[in-house]
Amino acid sequence: MTNNSKLIGFINALPKTEHHLHMEGSTPWEIMQADNRELFKKPPQSWKDDFRFKDFSEFENLIVKNVVPWLNSPERYGITAREILTKRMQENVRYAEISYSALAIERSGVDLKEVAIAIKEAIPAGIETRLFIGLHHNSLETNHEKYLADILESLHIDGIDLHGPERFPLQDWIKEFWREAKLAGKLVKAHAGELTGAIGVREAIQELGVTKIQHGIQVMEDETTLSMAVAEGASFDVCPISNVKLKAVPSMAEHPIMKLEKAGIRCTINTDDPHIFGNSLKDDYLAVSKKLGATPTQLAEFAKNGFETSQMDEVSKHSAIAEIDALVQQYLSDQN
DSSP states (O other), rough: EEEEEEOOOOOHHHOOOEEEHHOOOOOOOHHHHHHOOTTTOOOOGSSSSTTTOSSSHHHHHHHHTTTTOOOOOOHHHHHHHHHHHHHHHTTEEEEEEEEEEEEHHHHHOOOHHHHHHHHHHOTTTEEEEEEEEEEESOOSSSSHHHHHHHHHOOSSSSEEEEEESSOOSSHHHHHHHHHHHHHTTTOOOOSSSSSSOOOHHHHHHHTOOOOOOEEEEGGGOHHHHHHHHHHTOOOOEEOOOHHHHSSSOOOOGGOOOHHHHHHHHHEEOOOOOOOHHHHOOHHHHHHHHHOOOOHHHHHHHHHHHHTSSSSOHHHHHHOOOOOHHHHHHHHHHHHH
């Protein structure tokens, strides 16, 4: 067995989590192709390793064109959630946080709370899941206040996330709603520090009280904000392949995930939008290993971060971490 196949075997066996997974951007190509073979004849060019998006708008437009028209009913959201999570279970993912977009819901005209129910009912046994709804920096175009009230009232929506093109400073309604959501017992996170520098990370922590940052990688540009994030115990849910294809970093070899981890930020490895990027979770782990030199032990630390920062109960967390430690010991033993 080659070293590469041993590494792949190790990654496949590693208990993992997915903290950063968008439903719209993760809708499996196969289920859409089965519904419309002509429209989804072949995957997008963005699946190619060397592809780079011109800007974030090009990326968003691909989702709007490909996926939003298809996700036009609670039933289809349920089908999508089941397929996404089944694929993750095949990669030995035990815990997932998935999000769906309020803007996509508004455009499709389906009921926000009914979609949440359909998603929750579709979750397969064997993978613990939390459902987030993503709000963009701009307010919704119609019935903005009603949508916000529905989010707070829904027992099936576990948390909120800040999505879309990063625009800082934050608008007042965002700050107010994140406070209300926390008081209502919702989990909170925010996309920040992906494409507009460290300011997003700073505002997410200071203004929203968020320590669960989606991406966050450009915090390296500002040592003060990095130190603050470490002091606040922030965790970053990082998507290496996505970051490269969206040009948040120049190349995988220059990705800062290893430096962030060394600085004291607990980082997790995630896929972001596999429908758009054509990646599996294994691909992202392999990229961090091959291009950044992460050892199996270091990959295991990223996996353990995923369980430590999850909403699982402590017994389940410790069980998964112990399994990871045993797997590392076995791998190292087999190398000697």
